[in-house]
Amino acid sequence: MLGAGASRxxxxxxxxxxxxxxxxxxxxxxxxxxxxxxxxxxxxxxxxGTISSSVPQVYTVTNGAGSSTSVxxxxxxxxxAFVGFNFGSAAGFVNTPxxxxxxxxxxxSSTEKTLGLAVGFGTLQSNIDSNVDVLVVNFAFGVAVRxxxxxxxxxxxxxxxxxxxIKINGTGPSxxxxxxxxxxxxxxxxxxxxxxxxxxxxxGPSTAxxxxxxxxxxxxxxxxxxxxxxxxVTASFAxxxxxxxxxxxxxxxxxxLGLLAQQAISIHDVSFCPMPTVALAKSAAxxxxxxxxxxxxxxxxxDLLYTLTVSNTGGSPVDANSIILDDALPGQVSFYxxxxxDGGPLTTNYEFTAGSSGLTLASxxxxxxxxxxxxxxxxxxxxxxxxxxxxxxxxxxxxxxxxSFTIKFRAQVK
Numbered sequence: 001m002l003g004a005g006a007s008r009x010x011x012x013x014x015x016x017x018x019x020x021x022x023x024x025x026x027x028x029x030x031x032x033x034x035x036x037x038x039x040x041x042x043x044x045x046x047x048x049g050t051i052s053s054s055v056p057q058v059y060t061v062t063n064g065a066g067s068s069t070s071v072x073x074x075x076x077x078x079x080x081a082f083v084g085f086n087f088g089s090a091a092g093f094v095n096t097p098x099x100x101x102x103x104x105x106x107x108x109s110s111t112e113k114t115l116g117l118a119v120g121f122g123t124l125q126s127n128i129d130s131n132v133d134v135l136v137v138n139f140a141f142g143v144a145v146r147x148x149x150x151x152x153x154x155x156x157x158x159x160x161x162x163x164x165x166i167k168i169n170g171t172g173p174s175x176x177x178x179x180x181x182x183x184x185x186x187x188x189x190x191x192x193x194x195x196x197x198x199x200x201x202x203x204g205p206s207t208a209x210x211x212x213x214x215x216x217x218x219x220x221x222x223x224x225x226x227x228x229x230x231x232x233v234t235a236s237f238a239x240x241x242x243x244x245x246x247x248x249x250x251x252x253x254x255x256x257l258g259l260l261a262q263q264a265i266s267i268h269d270v271s272f273c274p275m276p277t278v279a280l281a282k283s284a285a286x287x288x289x290x291x292x293x294x295x296x297x298x299x300x301x302x303d304l305l306y307t308l309t310v311s312n313t314g315g316s317p318v319d320a321n322s323i324i325l326d327d328a329l330p331g332q333v334s335f336y337x338x339x340x341x342d343g344g345p346l347t348t349n350y351e352f353t354a355g356s357s358g359l360t361l362a363s364x365x366x367x368x369x370x371x372x373x374x375x376x377x378x379x380x381x382x383x384x385x386x387x388x389x390x391x392x393x394x395x396x397x398x399x400x401x402x403x404s405f406t407i408k409f410r411a412q413v414k
Contacts, residue, residue, distance in 0.1 A: 032147055033273035036064035037315035037401060039145070041071045041270040043113035048100040053079045063274075065315060070142035071270065077136035077247070078121065085118030085264050088226060096264070103266040105153030106184075106229030114153060114266035117248065121162075121263075125249040128167045128217065137246040139270060144173055146316070147273040148244060149236040153266040155201040156224025156231040162263040164201075164220040166233075167247040172240045178216055179235040179244075189215060200224045201231050240275060276401065277314030280325075283307050287410055303336065303412050308393075311404035312357075318399035323359075325393040328373055329411065335368075335388035336410040337380040350409045352395075357405040359395040367392045384412050 039061045051057055056074040075097065086093040087102045094100065094116065102116030121133045128134060141148075148170070157163040170177030181189040185199045194206045200222030205215050224231025237244070250263060287303035308325060312318055329335060337349050352361040367376035369390035376392045393407055 033316040033401060037067075037274060038147075039063045039069060039272050039274070041139075043099050043115060043269060046099050046113070048113065050095040050098050053082055053097055063315070067274065067315060069145070069274070072138075072140040072142075073115075074138045074140070075136065076138065077131040077134045078119070079135065081119040081121055081133070081135060083118050083120040083262055085116070085262060087116060087264070090226060091116065103154040103226040103264070105151070105232050105266065105268070106227065107153075107268070110227075112268070114268050116264065116266045118262060118264035119248065121250040124251040125165065126251060128165055128247050128249050134247055134249040137248065137267070138243060139245075140243045141241065141272070144240045144242050144275055145272040146237070146240045146275060148241045148270065149234060149272070150244075150270040151232055151234045151268040152218075152246070153229075153268060154224050154226050154231045155218055155220050155233060155265060156222060157200070157220035158223065158263075162220075162250050164218075164231075164263055164265060165249045165251055166218040166265070167214075168216050168218075168235045169245040169247070170237050170239070170241050171243045171245075172237075173242065174239065177237055177239050177241065179237050181216070181218060181233050181235050183233050184229045189217070195221075198230050201233055203233060241272070244270075274315040276312050276316045276318050276399075278310065278312050278318060278323075278399075281309045281311075283309075300413055303410055304333075305340075305408050305410055308407045309404060310357075310399075310406075312399050313402060315401050317401050320398040321394070321396050323395050323399060325395075325407070326373060326390065327393070328390045329388065331389070332414055333411040334384040334386045334414060335380065335391065336383070336412060337385050337388070338383055338410075340408065340410050350393075350407060352408075353406045355405050356400060356403040357395075357397075358400045358403070359397040359405055361393065361395045361407065365394045365396060367394075386414070 041059055041061050053075045056072050059071045060068055061071055062068045082096050084093055084095045090101045090104055096116050096118040098116040100113055101111055102114050104110050104112060119135050123133050125133045152166060155164045155166060168179050168181065170179055181203050183195045183199050183201060183203060185196050187195045187203055189203045193203055195201055195203055200220060201218050202221045204217040218233050220231065248265065284304050284306050287305050340346050340349055340351055348363055350366065368378045368380050368388050369376045370378040370387040373390040380388050
C-alpha cells in the first residue's frame with residue numbers, strides 16, 4: 001500500500017490447480033475515513049479534574065460504528081515541574097495536568113474541555129530532546145491508526161519570563177514520522193515555515209530568529225491570549241501512527257535567567273481514523289457450459305474459473321490505485337486469453353464485479369508474466385496460453401470502506 005506519499009498495497013497469491021492458498025501482505029492506506037468511522041479522544045467526555053502525572057491514563061474511544069480502541073496518555077521527563085495554575089475565567093486556579101475548561105483558544109465553544117498543562121522550569125533549555133527541564137506528553141494508540149490530528153492552544157512567550165518551546169514527534173510501523181504543523185494563518189513546518197501576524201507562535205524550521213527552530217518544532221514569539229487562536233497550532237500525520245509525543249520546554253529564546261517561570265499550554269481533542277482491514281478469499285469452480293461436465297473439474301482439458309474476492313472491513317478507504325493482485329499460476333493449468341463466457345455478454349478474458357467498492361478494472365489494468373512474476377511484460381497469445389504463469393491485476397480508484405469486489409478469470413487443466 002502507500003506510505004506517506006506513495007505507498008502500495010500488494011496482495012500476492014500463489015494458486016494451486018483447483019483450489020487456492022496464499023499470503024496477504026497489507027500496507028496502510030491514507031484516504032480519510034468518514035465521520036461514522038472516525039475516532040476522537042474527546043476531553044468533554046472525560047471527568048473534569050486533575051489527573052495523575054505518574055500513572056498512565058487509558059481511555060477507551062468508540063466511534064459511530066460502535067468499534068472501540070484505546071489511547072494511553074502518559075508523562076515523562078520533568079514531571080516534577082507540574083504546578084498549579086490560574087487559567088483565568090476558564091478554570092481558575094487548578095493543579096495540572098488538568099482536564100477541564102482551560103485555554104479556550106478561540107474554540108467554537110467556551111465550555112470546551114482541554115488537557116491543561118502548566119509547568120515551572122527552573123532553567124532555560126537549549127535541547128528540547130533532553131528529559132531535563134522538558135515535559136514529555138505521550139499518546140500511545142492500541143493499534144496503528146492514521147489521520148491523527150490535534151491542536152495545541154496558547155503557545156506564546158512572556159517578557160522576561162518564558163518562551164513556550166514545543167516539539168512534536170510521531171512513531172509508526174515505518175519508524176519516525178514528521179507531522180505537518182499549521183496555524184490558523186495557513187503556515188506549516190515544511191513548505192512555508194514561520195507564522196504571520198497576528199499569530200505569536202513561530203513554526204520551524206525558521207530563520208525568523210537565531211538559532212533556527214528545527215523541523216517539527218514551534219516556539220512562542222509574543223503574548224498569546226488564552227481565549228484567542230493566536231497561539232494555536234494543529235499537528236497532523238498522514239502516515240500510519242502508533243504513538244505521538246509532545247515535548248514542552250522553556251527556551252531557547254527566553255530572556256529568563258535561571259528564575260522559576262510558570263508557563264501553560266492546552267491540548268485539544270485527539271482525532272484519528274482506523275486502518276483499513278483488507279482480506280482476500282480465493283476459490284475455484286468448474287466452468288460449465290451446456291456441454292460441460294462438473295465431474296470433470298480435475299480432469300485434463302476441463303476449464304475452471306478462479307474467483308478473487310477482496311474485502312475491506314476496517315472502516316477506512318484504501319488509497320487510490322494502490323491495490324495490486326499478483327497471482328502465480330501453477331504448471332498444471334493454462335491461462336485462457338479469450339472471451340471468458342464464450343457466447344455470453346462479456347467479451348473480455350476476465351469478469352470484474354465492483355460491488356460497492358467504487359473501483360474499476362479495464363483490460364489495460366491487467367498484465368502478464370512468462371517468467372514467474374519477475375516481470376509483467378508478456379503479451380499472451382489468443383486462446384489457451386501455456387506460457388502465462390503469473391498475472392497482475394490493478395483495480396483503479398479508491399476502495400470504499402466496508403466494501404468488496406470480485407475478479408474472475410479462466411484457466412484449463414492440462
